[in-house]
Amino acid sequence: MSTPKTPGSAAGGLRTTDRLAAGLLWLVALPTVLVAAWWFGSASSDNYINPPLADVVAAFVPTWFGEPGTPFADSRVAVDIVPSVLRLMAGYAVALVGGIAAGVLIGSSRALRAFVEPVLEFFRAVPPPILVPVLMLFLGIGDTMKVVVIAFGCVWPILLNTVEGVRALDPVLRDTARIYRLGPWARVRKLVLPGASPQIVTGARQALSIGIILMVIGEMFAARDGLGFSIVQFQRSFAIPEMWGGVVVLGLLGLLLSLTFRVASDAILAWYHGYQRAQRGGA
């Protein structure tokens, strides 16, 4: 039993607060320095490519949320960011479902693996951005094309990592599942998917950053809306502070997505982290 916390441990409480504050300071220190460097470094700039950060900040809210009084539905957040994120989510979801399903099948069968491996290696080697002009011919420049490009780029790391994860399943666990006569569906849900989940999460993490890149590239080629589209528009119309603002929005979006991903994967892999700590602790 752990000793209960007593009011007497207030000093300890204070210490944890201190430690939290120090941690937070450590976390924001570098970003603060970088922003400050940008701010002061650009303050007296009259180079139009490198406008003062003050101008970028001043343009930020009007650009993305509109002049005061603009309804949200007409702001760039709703018109450009939301469609971008929705396409990313759709493509990513397709890649997750398809990659995991195909990965489980391929990973479970040696014969199937030998059969499809050369083709997989080929498709994986094709840089996904090259598909944008190709798919435009078939699918036009609409949402379908962009979602397909994202899905195609994201599916490979997920698929290949799932295959590896399924192959690496412990043979003793496989035997256990056979002995207790787990049906095919229970095998997948209780043995294969959780057993391969560490590798699946690794693949999904790689896929997410690929997805963000492809989201932007798809919109830079040909689009009517979206973040990539907006940034290119700003650049072409020499709206440089707005363009920089777009780059910042992209960075923040990527940060938000990876934080969300980390929260989700920590929840899924809680058992795995504990298991690994136990292994390292040595018994």
Place this chain on the structure above:
Amino acid sequence: MTSPVVENPSVMLGVHGLNKVYTGRGEPVEAIADLSFEISAGELVCVVGPSGAGKTTLLRCLAGLLPATAGDVRLAGQAVSDPPTGMAVVFQEYGRSLFPWLTVAQNVELPLREKGLPKARRKELVRETLEAVGLGDATASYPWQLSGGMQQRVAIARAAAYEPQVLLMDEPFAAVDAQTRFDLEDLVRSLWSRLGVTVVFVTHDIDEAIYLGERVLVLSGRPTVLLEDVRVGLGDDRSQLETRATPEFTRLRTHVYELVQAAKRGARSVTDAHLTH
């Protein structure tokens, strides 16, 4: 399907002319030459032999995890080709046979779910068996939070909750420390006498085999044949201190020890073994 062999109805597990040859890359390796024995319902039989005697191969054939090259294994008269219903296995590698993403209770419950037991019965069995192995308060832990001996208790509870006709155990205590091993041996004895299950216990530990078994099957080295089927007359009530100190225990220990030593030298029958007594 072959028709069931007419055999004594009290035979739970029948092995007839079992032969296993591994044919991988390179030379085929004959692991089991020819094994025949029968185990009655409710017996506790131990299998010993020198290392590399094909003990694990035999157990995997009994479990239906490995197809026999020739001969057959029958569980209650039915030929075993895949893991049959009514059979549970406790593996040596406790840390790898429990699902690390499931809690202790979920590990025990999973096979019961697959068996289609109603929820109330599952909960009851999980609680009962975990209490019986002394883990009534660890149900919500994950296996890797427990010590090795406790993990093996979970695996035993999972097997017991499954209510098998036959329980196979493959060197289950080889990787736990000596004191824990004594406790676990007594646990196996008590579960066996309480549940009336047929137990086949494979071990390399001669003392363990004699202490636990009603019979000890002594195997030769590869390719494996049965050296001797030794009856153990130590009675039903056994205790680590007293049973191991009886003259009968010592006699059996010497006998089986000499057989295993002879097996290591390549003896393939009791006459080959040139026993000293």
